[in-house]
Amino acid sequence: MDNKTFYITTPIYYPSGNPHIGHCYTTVACDSIARYKRMQGYDVMFLTGTDEHGQKIEQKAAEKGVTPKEYVDEIVEVFKKLWSYMNISYDRYIRTTDDYHVSAVQKIFKDLYDKGYIYKGEYKGKYCTPCESFWTESQLDEHGCCPECHRPVVEAKEEAYFFKMAPFAEKIEKLLLETDYLRPKYRAQELVNNFIKPGLEDLCVSRTSFTWGIPVSFDDKHVVYVWIDALSNYITALGYDNAAYDDFSKFWPADVHMVAKDIMRFHAIIWPAMLIALDIPLPKHLAVHGWITFQNKNGENQKMSKSLGNVVDPFMLGERYGVDAIRYHIMREMALGADSAFSNEIMINRINSDLANGFGNLVSRTVAMADKYFGGTLPAEREVGDFDQSLNECILALREKVDVCVNETRLKNALEEIFIAVDRANKYIDETEPWKLGKDESKKARLASVLYNLLEAIRVISTLLSPFMPTTMPKVWEQIGVAADACNYENAGKLGVLPLDVTVHKGEILFPRIDMDKEIDELNAIIEKNMAAAKADLSESEKTDEFTPDELGSEITIDDFGKADLRVALVKSCEKVKKSKKLLCLQLDDGFGGRQVVSGIAEWYKPEDLVGKKIIIVANLKPAKLCGVESQGMILAADTPDGGASVVFPDQSLPCGSKIR
Ligand code: ME8
Numbered sequence: 001m002d003n004k005t006f007y008i009t010t011p012i013y014y015p016s017g018n019p020h021i022g023h024c025y026t027t028v029a030c031d032s033i034a035r036y037k038r039m040q041g042y043d044v045m046f047l048t049g050t051d052e053h054g055q056k057i058e059q060k061a062a063e064k065g066v067t068p069k070e071y072v073d074e075i076v077e078v079f080k081k082l083w084s085y086m087n088i089s090y091d092r093y094i095r096t097t098d099d100y101h102v103s104a105v106q107k108i109f110k111d112l113y114d115k116g117y118i119y120k121g122e123y124k125g126k127y128c129t130p131c132e133s134f135w136t137e138s139q140l141d142e143h144g145c146c147p148e149c150h151r152p153v154v155e156a157k158e159e160a161y162f163f164k165m166a167p168f169a170e171k172i173e174k175l176l177l178e179t180d181y182l183r184p185k186y187r188a189q190e191l192v193n194n195f196i197k198p199g200l201e202d203l204c205v206s207r208t209s210f211t212w213g214i215p216v217s218f219d220d221k222h223v224v225y226v227w228i229d230a231l232s233n234y235i236t237a238l239g240y241d242n243a244a245y246d247d248f249s250k251f252w253p254a255d256v257h258m259v260a261k262d263i264m265r266f267h268a269i270i271w272p273a274m275l276i277a278l279d280i281p282l283p284k285h286l287a288v289h290g291w292i293t294f295q296n297k298n299g300e301n302q303k304m305s306k307s308l309g310n311v312v313d314p315f316m317l318g319e320r321y322g323v324d325a326i327r328y329h330i331m332r333e334m335a336l337g338a339d340s341a342f343s344n345e346i347m348i349n350r351i352n353s354d355l356a357n358g359f360g361n362l363v364s365r366t367v368a369m370a371d372k373y374f375g376g377t378l379p380a381e382r383e384v385g386d387f388d389q390s391l392n393e394c395i396l397a398l399r400e401k402v403d404v405c406v407n408e409t410r411l412k413n414a415l416e417e418i419f420i421a422v423d424r425a426n427k428y429i430d431e432t433e434p435w436k437l438g439k440d441e442s443k444k445a446r447l448a449s450v451l452y453n454l455l456e457a458i459r460v461i462s463t464l465l466s467p468f469m470p471t472t473m474p475k476v477w478e479q480i481g482v483a484a485d486a487c488n489y490e491n492a493g494k495l496g497v498l499p500l501d502v503t504v505h506k507g508e509i510l511f512p513r514i515d516m517d518k519e520i521d522e523l524n525a526i527i528e529k530n531m532a533a534a535k536a537d538l539s540e541s542e543k544t545d546e547f548t549p550d551e552l553g554s555e556i557t558i559d560d561f562g563k564a565d566l567r568v569a570l571v572k573s574c575e576k577v578k579k580s581k582k583l584l585c586l587q588l589d590d591g592f593g594g595r596q597v598v599s600g601i602a603e604w605y606k607p608e609d610l611v612g613k614k615i616i617i618v619a620n621l622k623p624a625k626l627c628g629v630e631s632q633g634m635i636l637a638a639d640t641p642d643g644g645a646s647v648v649f650p651d652q653s654l655p656c657g658s659k660i661r
Contacts, residue, residue, distance in 0.1 A: 005251055007251040014052075019078065021342060026259065028331060040489050050076050051229075085323065096214075098244075106217040108274075120159065120160075126140060182285075214229055231274060260291055288336070322472075352514055359422050432450045565659070566636070567616070590619060592657055603644065603645075
């Protein structure tokens with residue numbers, strides 16, 4: 001396998017906030033593949049980095065009163081610290097502010113311009129500031145918002161350079177539909193239908209409205225706008241158009257670019273178009289995974305978002321459960337293509353069942369029995385028996401099964417295969433009942449065989465697990481008495497590697513069992529604290545930036561709406577409803593003699609916040625009793641991003657009883 005190379009990349013992340021478990025997913029997945037390929041003997045280049053230009057960074061730095069570079073420098077350190085904490089074995093880290101990248105992007109831009117693929121024009125369109133993306137009217141979602149993040153877009157118009165997309169449409173359609181570039185393949189048709197069939201729009205590739213970017217070398221009023229800068233990282237980091245590195249001919253084309261679905265379009269359409277224009281061979285695979293969403297304590301799935309304070313902090317999880325358990329959980333949960341909800345319950349169950357009870361128990365039981373019955377060193381005698389063949393066949397077939405899954409970037413399936421073997425080995429213990437063999441002096445040879453088979457199974461399993469959980473497996477090797485260098489890829493394909501008289505060493509518990517109830521209470525307390533802190537920390541613009549509204553309700557007619565009688569009313573007095581933490585009782589002047597309304601807003605409003613204010617009520621709602629108190633209608637309030645309520649205050653000069661239509 002000499003001279004075989006393998007090049008894998010993560011996206012380059014925006015250092016516009018601290019990294020979270022979502023960033024970890026792609027990075028840990030790429031790291032595991034990179035480690036697996038190294039174990040297979042490949043010469044691997046694993047690239048990650050940060051995408052440091054753009055308006056958002058410029059704005060955030062200004063809010064903090066620092067330069068954009070100072071701002072990104074600080075966050076890049078947190079990314080690097082996290083990658084080292086998570087045991088990420090990247091070979092190269094690119095920052096788009098690195099000089100060599102800057103000058104290479106300028107050359108690439110000029111090259112595309114000289115070839116006639118970039119031209120100057122004027123951009124008029126819908127612009128999503130958080131995503132830094134222009135969209136056409138037809139691409140907006142059903143609410144007229146950004147189709148990626150569903151936040152509002154603004155009209156934008158400015159002189160800009162454009163990258164012609166039409167010349168590449170046919171080739172890209174073929175790439176998507178007729179090759180296995182895109183994984184999972186089922187997303188190809190959706191891309192072709194949404195973007196290629198309606199006619200590929202030219203891409204805006206420069207901006208004049210901000211300065212934090214790479215200047216266009218021949219027109220310095222413009223900075224290169226996001227995607228040409230960002231996507232080029234995959235080749236500049238190898239030395240394309242620069243002298244900082246000399247690895248382009250060795251590693252290009254990339255074997256795997258891994259990204260989440262939010263940036264699939266850019267990697268599936270724009271990146272191939274750029275490469276075709278530059279006459280560069282296309283990468284082999286684009287692996288697209290879904291989003292990690294967050295399941296809150298009420299069991300609802302929410303997008304992970306800074307303003308919700310629910311971004312799961314990988315440092316905190318690592319401290320509590322160990323980095324390898326976190327690595328295992330995120331890879332085991334996330335299937336290629338599909339979203340996956342991050343829930344603390346699922347994570348703890350997974351750690352307990354697979355790692356503590358499954359693999360951890362297999363190792364500790366086996367080592368403990370070798371210690372108990374043979375003082376740690378197996379005797380050389382052997383006796384073959386029932387179930388040996390079935391276990392050994394399962395273990396011998398494992399490496400190839402895992403190879404296939406890793407080659408197809410299906411890491412969840414790779415781990416599933418490995419844990420089928422773990423279960424098989426645990427079942428072998430139940431089948432062979434070594435504790436019974438241990439009581440009978442005449443069964444010592446059989447007992448030695450059983451334990452040896454188990455140790456061999458553990459050796460193969462732990463070798464194949466080591467790219468996924470690189471910290472724990474060397475501890476396993478220590479316990480089963482095998483040298484780390486014997487736990488290599490070649491040996492993972494055969495049995496009989498351990499010496500017959502192998503000596504085990506009892507060690508620490510690999511994955512301690514977690515007390516679910518205690519942990520969940522503690523984690524919920526941490527999340528609530530984080531949510532409050534996140535809310536206090538965010539700037540006003542960010543609070544609304546990150547908010548995703550609920551789905552729109554189903555259509556109603558004007559007559560349906562007319563049934564609701566909405567009126568302006570004045571809060572004359574207000575008090576808490578006894579025996580209820582949530583309810584306030586409001587006495588209102590509704591312009592018709594007054595009424596009493598009970599509202600579940602006590603968590604967010606004190607009575608004195610409301611007295612003297614005009615509000616809006618649903619005046620013809622059938623009266624109901626809440627906590628025994630009659631409510632004649634309800635008051636209007638909006639959901640807030642943190643799950644609270646915000647009362648709607650109309651123009652305060654409106655008379656009581658004014659109808660709202
Ligand atoms: O898009 N679930 O950077 P970015 C799963 N700079 N993956 C997630 C995730 C989540 N909740 N959140 C983030 C950019 N990711 C550009 C990329 S590449 C030339 C330029 C991961 O910081 C996922 O891999 O917004 C996603 O594609 C990437 O972070 C986006 O990171």
